Amino acid sequence: MLSPEPSPALRWRDVEISFGAAHCAVRGVNLAVAADEFLCVVGPTGCGKSTLLNAAAGLLAPSAGQVEAFGAPLTGLNRRAGYLFQADALLPWRTALDNVAAGLQFRGLPLTEARGAARDWLARVGLAAAATRYPHQLSGGMKKRVALAQTLVLDPDLLLMDEPFSALDIQTRSLMENELLGLWASRPRAVVFITHDLEEAIALGDRVVVMSAGPASRPVGEFAIDLPRPRDVAEIRLSPRFVELHHQIWQLLRGEVQKSQTALQASPA
């Protein structure tokens, strides 16, 4: 099959992931992310969104089908991907600065150089003053900024984000979302952003994919978000087009959320 377009940053091809014989998390997933596309994936809780992301990172091998990174089948870790986890994954024994420097250090850069680059990135996320603090001395929002700098300092071509802002309060969250959009605009790259918050998905993404309720979850709908950029996530929620898109996607998502609720109630476990 000839394709005139350049190969996507990431493609899930007929991906199925099962845990043991009994539990199939996702099945028949076909999705691609273009090299500078911001893709948001929404779905009810427990629909295997994180599983899909772990497969894209190479942390998890699909039971069937395959993941392709920049046109090549993925074996082992996805070296061109950065991963922002949902929970705090900073190394607690390293200061903010050394956490950001970690990736460069792992790549063999001398510590002074790694710290130099890390200092720049800490400043870019507004934490220059917190360089010597340990993670337990940082607030939730600050930890997220450090984690963002830790990932972006390596300049990955693909950014995987698993509900990164879900634990933050509303105000901090809007700030972080705007900051993320700013960083992305200054250096466009492929982003897969997982969330259960539809408003967040629409405000951030170029495209929103809706996953069906689990088990054996798969994409059931796809919506292009034609809102103009640059966007302010707090303001854009009030625009008529946003409301319209939200209404449209919610029609589909609501059904899946209801299914997952009934499934939860039906199973005593």
Place this chain on the structure above:
Amino acid sequence: MKLLLARLALLSGLLLAWQVLSARGLISSFFFGEPLKVAAVLVEWFGSGMIFRHLGVTLLETALAFVSGTLLGVGSGLALGLSPRLAALLDPFIKAVNAMPRVVLAPIFATWFGLGIASKVALGVTLVFFVVFFNVYQGVKDVNPLLIANARMLGASPRQLIRHVYWPSATSWVFSSLHTAVGMAFVGAVVGEYLGSAQGVGYLILQAEGSFDINSVFAGIAILTVCALALDALVSQAERRLLTWRPGPARDAS
């Protein structure tokens, strides 16, 4: 400060009661000794300097047992923690050796290594090793998988994972075990001396017991207690230095 005073008051109250009871003959000073006479023994031991040779031997045995037991424990803990297959193979053997009351090994070590320092160190090592080993093993197995996933995504090689994730994560476990381990090393040294030796504080206590000199026994016990507390304080100091990253009530908001 108030608490410290209250503690001192409690200690002096107990000593005073002990002194009065045994001096008045309400409890037998033959079996229970007398604080003032214990103090006299201590003054004599330190005054003549004879204690230093014995104390030096005991502390040397303790230090050697502590260091070698800890190194062995850390090494084995890391190896087994990182290799589930090895751990599965060795699991029942480790449990068996740990369940064995190791103090009974002392006579065996005495026949193997003689009555000198080596047999005491060997006994101490068997006590220290397991305390440290189990903690390191647990520490390595309990590393947050998210930290490992994150470090791997940031490009850490298996060796870098050990050095930058597994090891620092296990250190807080190691330190909590070192408090027990330093006490264990001490127990190994003293019990070893007690069961057969020609020098050391344990030997002094044994000698004193042999001649029904209860005050010297208490003097020996007092010296051992103070030394054990001092060693524990040293470990705490090292812990505070090395684990600055840990959230603690004392050091926040820096």
